[in-house]
Amino acid sequence: MSAAVLILYTGGTIGMTPTDQGLTPTPGLHGRIEQQFGASLAELPSFDLLELEPLIDSANITPAHWQRLAALLAEHWDNYQGFVILHGTDTMAYSAGALAFMLGACARNVLFTGAQIPLGLPGSDAADNLRNALLLAAGPRLPDVCLVFNNQLLRGSRIRKVSSKRFAAFDSPNEAPLGELGAAARLHHERLLSADSASRAPQLAAQLNFEPGAVALLTLHPCMPAALYDALLADNHCRAIVLLSYGAGNIPSRDQAFNAFLRRARARSKVLVNVSQCLDGGVSPGTYAASAALQEQGVLSGGDMTPEAAFCKLHWLIAGGRDQQALRDDWAQLYCGERSSD
Template sequence: MTSKILIIYTGGTIGMAPSDAGYKPQSHFADLVKTSLNSTVYKTLAPFDMIELDTLIDSANIQLHHWTDLAKLISDHYDDYAGFVILHGTDTMAYTASALSFMLNGLDKPVILTGSQIPLIQPRSDATNNLLNAVAFAREPRIHEVCVLFDNQLLRGNRATKVHTSALRAFDSPSCKPIGHAGIDIEYRANTALPAKPKDFIIPTLTPSVSQLVLYPGISNAVIDAALLDPTVKGVVMSSFGAGNPPDSNEHLMASLATASARGVIIVNITLCHAGEVIQGAYATGETLNALGIIAGADMTAEAAFTKLTVLLSSGMSQEAIRSQLTQSICGELSNA
């Protein structure tokens, strides 16, 4: 079996260079890697091929079609490589990792996303360490999922979230332990990783039909209406207080939730808390949501809930099937399903 890795460079801080307008993605990243690493370190990457996107992306500009493009790129080259490394900006890396996990269901090899907080060409860059560790984990045949590798931690992709703007440990996985660690040795924790299962890639054309509604004290009717009552919206990820509690004294919010649910909008309720899960019905305010048919998102991250709902709504499934899938763990995104 080949040990060759495919590295896909999408842009992001790892390959950026200073400009008069701030850091910008630079092309010809393969040449940059070769000139930046000493020959001994560079050889540890081999064997590998690299594909660079024609249009590089600052990840703040990521769009739904980029996720489909990346999933198709991996699918098209799937049988030719032992694993895949995607070099990506940190701002939306967790969204991309989550989206890919739902489209590339049934992986039997690793897809590892990484990047850096400091560009490769800059002093004290974390890029080299992240790249080398990502490649090492991409050659681990016991990994069967999409992961985020950052600052020596290997995290499940659909459990990762960016937690710091400038620390080198920019990502965390608050409700799921890391599945690997790069220290003196590359440590893989088989008991926390997903088992292999039959390949079932679903790579639809993703449509922008999901909104996010973040609740806060004094939320305006206009914000509520934009998220729930827009006729193009088919799904909503609502971030509520504590264990999934809305301000049920807000009559406009509750009426809008009822109206949206009645017209077939699928609403998933997640918590604003950094960790823990939604338990609708633990308080009377949450029980109101159960009566409206709103789905408790358990301990899904905002990134996982948004991308899971987007992929399911774009896949042509029936509403009943989508609602069922949202309460089940497709690829490790839920702890208790």
């Protein structure tokens, strides 16, 4: 083991530099890290850095990138104590969620981090985020795939990006942080995945077959165009749909087109999952009469899961080769602390 930690640099703001077209991911991050930290770098765990080619803005992330990350982890799994994945903030919640399902209670520390301002620019948050991530990655085992950001440790399957400007860019709305970092770091070990949680090897995760377009997100809003329903129903590649409903899980129950959509989706063997548009809380099936049609048509409850986690869980279940019935049967299982227990 030549170093304690392997940094996987995918792109994202943390490693961007200014250009005439705006900030863009730029190779050569190792040198910029050395320049930023200077002599204090010796106080941090040793690390190697691997840059993905090509580097990408995280707005261009697809499930294929999740599989590539798993393959890179599998390739280097036995050579490092921990891993830090540098990722853009825009789709961090999706990638961290996907890896959380793929790895479960992983045997190595896997931490995502990034920044709101690029490393080396005035007022950047990048150095603090990277420092905290390196220290944790080389420390005692953390069984969760986690996010390190703004002096907090958050579960990867619970995070949402809540600000495009503030350093507190992420939150886990329905779960307390797993740790507070910085000078007086404190980890809440009782909140981490339990010792009996399943660990999934990255070698197996790398063999999953993610299907492009297999899952869709449908945000409910007043007077929805019926063409949206028709497009989703006609797409044979789309096998599951996450409904972002109102409040505690309510739908436009008097909208005949929407009710017909629910019936047609069930007839076409598409799995539907209901989550709330609200940042805090979740869906409560049966609380309101306006949600009754969801239970009648077999729509699954996402509880207090985030839309990102529901999207990633469905993708992961489908990538494992499950048919519709197995997908429905396995949905209720908890795999990585993705929702509160019933």
